[in-house]
Amino acid sequence: MKSTIVSSPHVPRINRVDQIMLQVLLALVPGIAAMTWFFGWGVLINVVLAVTFAVTAEAAVMVLRGRPPLVAVGDLSAVVTAVLFAIAVPPTLPWWLTLLGILFAIVLVKQLYGGMGYNPFNPAMAAYVFLLISYPVAMTTWLAPSMLAEHSFSFMESLRAILTGVLPPGLDWDGVSSATPLDEMRGKLDLDMTIAEIRQSPLWGSFGGRGWEWVGNWFLLGGLYLLWRRVITWHIPVSMLTGLLVCAGIFWVLDPQTHPFPAFHLFSGAAILGAFFIATDPVTACTTKRGQVIFGALIGVAVYVIRSWGGYPDAVAFAVLLMNIAAPTIDYYTQPRVFGHGGERG
């Protein structure tokens, strides 16, 4: 018998951080596959680059802080951050912007606040917003989804575009890129067009933009998997999507000519991804169940407000960061009633 005395319980632990993170990564696979299908190899190249940068940065910081680098890298949280960042940015983002974003996320937002578990802001979203503000053009140049594109990028062409910024001969950025559905909607609405007129364009599918709506569906599948495996609970995603839908619904009912159908909001931009994968980041979300419902609903409302009246067409990153600030306060006021402290019976 060893002499170290370990406190109870004396049974094997049933959860592990790395397994939870692995489940999240697994759940992201269908969505990433769909994105790759619609937007080309650039998506995967970005994922690989971001993960490499993130793991290296995390290990380096750990070495500098005199901690074992393998433990920190092994929890896979940096990998999840990197993947979320990579799928939020355009598939042809220059590699050095990915590097900059990842350094910002891992070194500044995560490690300077004390590392895993201590960061108040979602690192992937903070980095996304940082780049969006600093490099708005590069960050909003999205390729057209495959069914609308005249040219589909081969692997080497994507790689070259990312590493050198050089497009295949005969193409230019204006030709290959296309406005995202949210951009399109906002831009046209600002020109006083009605929804019916806007939806004439071949960009549109059944709910949202063609291609885009499918990506949302596949992320939804991953989200349901996380719910099923109990990696996340329903509170944040359901309340966030409900918040968004309710806002969108109210305005759509009031004036369907100038407000898109609520499902459009659900399947555009990062709403689904955000609801299941980003707002649910435990470190930066609320931890009480009632708090999570409030937290999610407020994100949903904020997404709608920013999308409709804010300066940027997509809003999930901003909304999540905003509520990250509020999370501790919400937690404080939503503590559960302790067993035996009176209150509801039965």
Next chain:
Amino acid sequence: MSIVHLLSGKRRLWKFHGGIHVPDEKALSNACAIATMPLPKRLVIPLQQHIGAPARPLIKVGDGVLKGQTIAEPSGFISAPVHASSSGTVVAIESHPVAHPSGLSAVCAIIEPDGKDAWSELPPPLPDYPQLDPALIRERIRWAGVVGMGGAAFPTAVKLSPGIERTIQTLVINGAECEPYITCDDRLMRERAAHILEGVRIMHHLLGVAEVLIGIEDNKPEAIAAMRLALADTDMGSYTEVVSIPTLYPSGGEKQLIRILTGKEVPTKGIPAQVGIVCQNVGSAAAVADAVLEGKPLISRVITVTGRAIKHPRNLEVPIGTRAEDLIAHCDGYQEAPRKLVCGGPMMGFELKQPSVPVTKSTNCLLALTAVESPDPEPALACIRCGRCAEACPAKLLPQQMYWYARSKDLDRIQDYNLFDCIECGCCAQVCPSHIPLVQYYRYAKTEIWAREQERKKSELARTRHAARQARLERQEKERQARLRKQKAALAAKQPDGAEGADTKKAAIEAARQRAAAKKAATQTQAT
């Protein structure tokens, strides 16, 4: 009762928050019928085996004792006597390691059995207890040293005492045995159901309750069946029910079981009596039957010796004071080197530092766990605030917040998060993906807070003492000064008159001479 339950004829059960499913591991030992452990070479009987005031020893080293003889008597209302588990000689009364979470030692009577196992004179059985004065029955239970045998070791007689009986409507009998591995109550219920029910009947009589609920987890179908069968043979059916409850750890926690069976919540810092309930363990019920119907004190108990390191896991009826190492030897020792020896269940039990600690009235299990069954937790990672701990917590606490404040030693804030409602069930630590030893932090924080309270009381006492001493010194100093002043004044008054001074001297000398003469005379008379 809701309509649905009325129609289905099933009792309504309630849920408590959280809880976890853990592999119950009961199959290792639940097929082993209770066997009697032979008398060991040496009995180490702790003189304090209960919550409350310590018992006063009644024996000296060298005394011969008989089986069942009282060797220590209670020293207060909340206290219990201790009896010799066999006949023999007291070879020492000394500090010996006992089963305690922090590995403390306590005063134990060490008895070398003579092998005769001769009983002392026992009080008469009281089969006609319903006709007797309840105070007499309580006195008998108290004499027998019966305590809560589920782990808490609270004197049973106190729980059955007047003052609370008027307000009690329900007697809850705890046969849940929710901790993994342990099967002693399971076996007891299967093999001695009628005897348990006798004890229940006595307690029912003493409390005058309207209803008795016996809660058993549904992973013990044989125990439930045995208890129901035995119940059908009695006249207790009108007020007693054996209730099968879903298996979910920690449903055997007193407050959790009460919630499940009655829907009532015991107030925090309160006792079940406040909501009209008394809770007793099945083992205690059997001990009450022994005491009242056979006049026997509590000197042995059933304990499960199990774990994968044990060659032959068993349920044994063991004399109190048997050492853990003797139990293991009786189970044919280890089949594999154990990683640790645990007293109690794996969820709430504590690791034993020495195998020489003795079994007490509240020891229900001895576990020898292999490194596979109880792997050392990996190094803890940071809390990721995932909230799994809060979901699992049966006390509805926020373990992650308490951990945060325990770490930063913020002892006031941690109490805002109701640290003292934590029952240390270990659910939070079990589900934590960061493998943080949460319970250890809470125990530490509780100890710190107690120590701080103690410290404060002590320093307050010291302060008052210091102030009193200061005042006394000042007073003495003042008195001394006053005396000095007076003497000086007197001296000054006498000084000018020299003759008078000489007279005084002469008078004093004369007085001394007379005294000496008187003394001499006295001695002479004495001598003659």
